[in-house]
Every structure is written in C-alpha cells, then in structure tokens.
Amino acid sequence: GENVEQHPSTLSVQEGDSAVIKCTYSDSASNYFPWYKQELGKRPQLIIDIRSNVGEKKDQRIAVTLNKTAKHFSLHITETQPEDSAVYFCAAPPYSGAGSYQLTFGKGTKLSVIP
Amino acid sequence: EAQVTQNPRYLITVTGKKLTVTCSQNMNHEYMSWYRQDPGLGLRQIYYSMNVEVTDKGDVPEGYKVSRKEKRNFPLILESPSPNQTSLYFCASRKRENYGYTFGSGTRLTVV
Numbered sequence: 001g002e003n004v005e006q007h008p009s010t011l012s013v014q015e016g017d018s019a020v021i022k023c024t025y026s027d028s029a030s031n032y033f034p035w036y037k038q039e040l041g042k043r044p045q046l047i048i049d050i051r052s053n054v055g056e057k058k059d060q061r062i063a064v065t066l067n068k069t070a071k072h073f074s075l076h077i078t079e080t081q082p083e084d085s086a087v088y089f090c091a092a093p094p095y096s097g098a099g100s101y102q103l104t105f106g107k108g109t110k111l112s113v114i115p
Numbered sequence: 116e117a118q119v120t121q122n123p124r125y126l127i128t129v130t131g132k133k134l135t136v137t138c139s140q141n142m143n144h145e146y147m148s149w150y151r152q153d154p155g156l157g158l159r160q161i162y163y164s165m166n167v168e169v170t171d172k173g174d175v176p177e178g179y180k181v182s183r184k185e186k187r188n189f190p191l192i193l194e195s196p197s198p199n200q201t202s203l204y205f206c207a208s209r210k211r212e213n214y215g216y217t218f219g220s221g222t223r224l225t226v227v
Contacts, residue, residue, distance in 0.1 A: 006157075032214040043205060043218040044158065089157060093214065102148070102173060103216065107157035 002027045002094035006106025013080050014114050021109045023090035024072040033066060033073045034103070036089045044089060048075070080113045087111070117142045121206050121219035128196055128226055136191045136222050138206030145211040147189040148173070149181065151202040152221075158205070164189055165211075196226045 003026040013019050025033075034049035050057045050064045050073065057064050061080075066073040077084055090106045119140045128134055140147065148163040150173075160173030164183040178200055180192040189208075193200060203223050207216040 034215060043220055044216075045218070046215045049215055102160055102163055103214070104160070104174070105150075105158040107155065 002030060002092055002102075002104040004090060004092050004104050004106045006090050006109055008109060009107065010110045010112070012112045012114060015080060015082060017080055019075075019077040019080055019084070019111055019113075021075045021088055021090070021111070022072060023074070023092070023106050024070075025092040026071070027092070027094045028068075028071060030092045030094065032093055033064065034091050035062075035064060035075045036091065036105075038087045038089065038108075040086070077111075080111075082113050082115055085111055085113045117217070119206055119208050119217050119219035121204075121222050124220060124222060126222060126224050128224070130197055130226060131195050134193050134196060134224075136193075136204060136206075136224070138189045138191065138219060139187050140189075140206075140208040140217070141187065142208065142210075142217065143186065144208035144217075145186070146216075147183065147206065147208045148216065149179070149189070149191050150205045150207065151175065152205060153202050161191070161204075196224075198226050200224065201226050 006023045031052040036044040037047045038044040048059050048064050050066050061078050063076045087108045087110050089108050091103045122137045145166050149161040150158045152158050159175045161179050162181040164170045205221050206219040209216045
C-alpha cells in the first residue's frame with residue numbers, strides 16, 4: 001500500500017513569515033495529492049489539492065508543489081496569520097488500477113503562528 | 116446544506132457492549148470511508164465503500180464492521196468494543212470522480 005511521510009511534525013513561525021510542509025509518498029502511480037487543515041476540535045477540511053499532470057497550484061496565500069520524479073509534494077503558506085494555526089495533513093491515494101481509490105494520510109504537522 | 120452527519124458526537128461505553136456509530140451524507144456521493152484519529156498517528160482508514168453493497172478493508176479494520184445498504188448511509192459497528200478502540204472517529208464521503216473527501220464532525224468514543 002501507499003506510505004506517506006510528512007515533515008516536520010511541529011512548526012512554529014512568526015506572523016507574516018512563510019511556512020513549508022513537505023510530504024513524500026511511495027506509490028509512483030499516485031495521481032492526486034490533497035492537503036487538509038484541521039483546527040482544534042474540528043473536522044479536517046480540504047484546503048488545496050493537486051493532480052499529477054501539474055507541478056504547482058496556488059490559491060491566494062497557499063500553494064502546493066509536486067515533484068513526481070522525487071515523489072514529494074509540499075504545502076507553502078505565505079504571509080502567515082494566527083488563524084493559520086492548525087494541524088495540516090497531506091494525503092495520497094495508492095492506485096489500485098481497479099478504480100477503487102483510498103487515501104493514506106501523513107501523520108500531520110502542527111503549525112503555530114506566533115503573533 | 117451539503118454535509119456528512121455522524122451520530123453520536125460523544126460516546127462512553129463499556130468493554131464488550133456492541134455499539135453503532137451512524138454516518139449519513141446528502142450529497143449523493145459514491146465513496147464513503149471511516150477513519151480513526153489518534154495522537155501522533157494521524158488519520159488511519161478503517162473501512163471504505165465504493166458504492167452500495169461494495170466495501171473493503173482499510174489499514175486498521177480489526178474489531179470493526181461496516182455495511183452499505185443504502186447510498187447515503189455507512190454505519191460503523193463495533194461488535195465487542197475494547198479500550199484500544201478509544202479514539203476520535205471520522206466518517207467521510209466523496210464523488211467517484213472527485214478525490215476530495217468531505218468529513219463529518221467526528222465521534223469521540225471512550226471504551227472503559
């Protein structure tokens with residue numbers, strides 16, 4: 001099955017600085033890479049995703065980059081704000097070839113933005 | 116409002132007493148899945164379903180059962196709960212052609 005490694009496990013940044021979280025995956029056939037944000041006591045929510053036919057995707061202050069050769073993808077948050085403080089999860093699906101896709105999640109990164 | 120609804124939100128039970136956590140979605144999604152979340156371990160998939168009457172094991176299926184008799188419902192059954200099943204459980208659903216999961220609000224289960 002798919003193995004997803006996420007680093008770092010915790011990250012503290014000053015408000016206004018950038019934050020980068022990186023994930024590696026094992027299944028070279030994986031073709032979809034989402035990022036979820038989970039605020040304290042709440043459900044995970046999809047914030048951005050990327051498919052394997054593009055190398056980068058941006059949505060305002062967040063962006064995701066994908067390097068299929070190296071099998072890693074990263075979340076970039078610029079101009080961080082206190083409301084960005086949360087746990088972030090990356091995920092990747094193992095491609096079964098049978099049309100049935102799961103999602104394997106990384107263990108999460110706790111981001112703290114210090115005012 | 117499009118949503119995934121789980122019940123109950125909180126549950127404390129005793130070892131061995133069968134319980135069911137319900138999950139329902141109103142978005143006509145084909146795929147549904149159950150995850151458990153434990154500190155330091157992230158989200159681990161228990162079972163998933165690709166459509167009615169089609170289910171398969173995820174990474175941590177031991178001690179759990181599921182059923183998918185209707186498209187909107189995907190209950191999680193613990194026939195004989197044990198303390199190591201104390202966890203935060205999330206149900207999630209998505210369309211077949213869209214990989215982005217929508218999660219329910221979670222069920223915090225404590226087995227004593």
